[in-house]
Amino acid sequence: LADIIWRAGSGQGVLCLPSKSGVYLPESPQFNQDGVTEKLQLVPFGKWDELVTVLRRYIYIFQEEPGPAVLLLLYSAVLSRGLDRGLTNRSHLVSFKGSISNSVLCLLMTGRASPYLHNGVQYRGDEDNAAVAETGVLIRSPLGLLLWMGNEEKTQAANLGSRLKTPIFPVWLVICCDQTGLLFCLDRALMRDYRNEYNFQLHYFTSSHYQTSETILNISTRGFEETDPELPLSTLDKIIRTK
Incomplete structure (x- = not known):
């Protein structure tokens, strides 16, 4: 806090x-x-x-x-x-439905409110309109964020950048449609060396009241093979693969 x-x-x-x-x-x-x-x-x-x-x-x-x-x-x-700084780099902090916005997520994780989740500054415009700068995440976030919006197309449209996907500490807020969860590794050195990512454990807690105990995942990236597209994947598996 x-x-x-x-x-x-x-x-x-x-x-x-x-x-x-x-x-x-x-x-x-x-x-x-x-x-x-x-x-x-x-x-x-x-x-x-x-x-x-x-x-x-x-x-x-x-x-x-x-x-x-x-x-x-x-x-x-x-x-x-500060309201002078906060008002210049945020959209609505809370939606009309009462859910928090991307601006709140960025404020709490990076210290700067922004409705955009991509890395750095991107420009939106076309031949008929001047390019508009959209400032996203400027530094590597201490905490991470992973999203799954129901399918790959909607998930990619969120344009989540690597500065949120690959945080300083191995802790990720997980948002799957309207459900939230927390994914973390007890080994704080996980993000410091790519060799630590060959074999490791992740712990997952969800906001669902149906989960009464933690879920422990054993992850191995050695000899990774593409999954048969005909085989169904769990939602949690899909979320981790976005990383």
């Missing part, structure tokens, strides 16, 4: 915590109270160790289930980034 907030603020941070009694934003025709937003207290930090200390003191708030953790982290990251 501290890393996400500090990275968004580029060396500073704002931690949003709920007040137990005070209400700072009254309900109005323009604002409906949600039990969290109207009670926010903003605590600014200029030192990393102070942010970590306060987070440890109030970590129980982020562990409540159900609880306000997602809202608090989103508010903290956005305000740490």
Whole structure:
């Protein structure tokens, strides 16, 4: 949590915590109270160790289930980034359906909100219109992202770049249609040397309430052969192959 907030603020941070009694934003025709937003207290930090200390003191708030953790982290990251910077490089943070956008994913993983998942800057335009710069992920992300949108065509259309597919740490947020999961390796050296990728284990947890224990995958890339296209693959297998 501290890393996400500090990275968004580029060396500073704002931690949003709920007040137990005070209400700072009254309900109005323009604002409906949600039990969290109207009670926010903003605590600014200029030192990393102070942010970590306060987070440890109030970590129980982020562990409540159900609880306000997602809202608090989103508010903290956005305000740490700053509205002046955040508003210039984001689309809508939350869709009309209530789901988070690519901008939020990029903000939380890289510290910079962007609706584009590709590497660097790409230009969109044609002969009749001036090229428009679309700024995606500028640096290798600490955490990774893997997508599966139901079929290969839709998945490729998301234009997910290698800076998210190949993160610094072997941890990937997995989005499969409307379901999310977490894929990770206990060996932190996995991403440092390609030879570590010959044989390794991945652990997978999904947001589905049907999964009561972790899934452990044994991955071997030695002597890799193309799979018979007639044989069905599991969705998780397809997701890993996009990497």
